[in-house]
Amino acid sequence: MPYVLPPEVRAVVFDFYGTLVRMVEPLPPDxxxxxxxxxxxxxxxxxxxxxxxxxxxxxxxxxxxxxxxxxxxxxxxxxxxxxxxxxxxxxxxxxxxxxxxxxxKALRLELFEDARPVLEELRAQGLLVGVCSNWFWNLEDCVEDVGLGGSVDVVVGSARAGARKPHPLIYRTLLERCRLPPEHVLFVGDMWAPDVLGPLSAGMRSVHLCRPDPAVLGSEPPLPDGAARIRGLGELLRLVTSGAAAGPGDCG
Missing domain, CATH: 1.10.150 (DNA polymerase; domain 1)
Known part of the structure; x- marks a missing residue:
């Protein structure tokens, strides 16, 4: 049975590295x-x-x-x-x-091609858009530097929140900043524990992003209840607009 996005979802929150951006050359010095x-x-x-x-x-x-x-x-x-x-x-x-x-910290970051159009479309549909990531103190600046400042409403980084995903504290901070109960928030990311299991344990829905060109290699375990899996952010738009998402076997 296909995953159906609950109609009460009012915010979509994204992990940063591996989900919205990747590292490009020149790489940090060894x-x-x-x-x-x-x-x-x-x-x-x-x-x-x-x-x-x-x-x-x-x-x-x-x-x-x-x-x-x-x-x-x-x-x-x-x-x-x-x-x-x-x-x-x-x-x-x-x-x-x-x-x-x-x-x-000398990271050169580049947006995945599908990042900006998807975030802009979600906001155009009236959804709150957030970023929540295990990152240095300057996550807000990095979001601005890659050109997403005007497409994101809430930014929560682990350095300022006081804990790294999947610790419950960072999700509590996120929900407080969103001013929404957890059942109204959908979390999207590429890492299994921080972006799928952690948000689910906090009461949110989650979407596991498995890009064919991942920035970080990760596992693809069977999906628990309340989670979906996609191969690109464009599929997320179809999930939000039509209530259908890729099934567990659709992420290669």
């Missing part, structure tokens, strides 16, 4: 080049995945999210602790972690 330039090649080899240094999925950090300076200090402290664990001398720490922090 951390090993930063270590090598400072004569710390051995420590750089111990660092591991340069992206696995931020808060973990579902992590709560509200105490560090009271203000931008507090959050940035916490980000640098995490990098500093990891650098120490890798054997970086203390006199090298400050310069190294500040450069790594800048490099990690």
């Amino acid at each position: 951390h090993r080049a930063i270590f090598d330039r400072r004569g710390l090649a051995a420590q750089g080899a111990r660092w591991g995945d340069q992206w696995a240094v931020g808060p973990g999925e579902g992590e709560e950090h509200a105490v560090h999210s009271a203000a931008e300076n507090d959050y940035h200090r916490w980000e640098l402290d995490r990098l500093r602790r990891r650098a120490l664990d890798c054997g970086v001398p203390e006199h090298e720490l400050d310069g190294l972690v500040e450069e790594i922090d800048r490099a990690m």
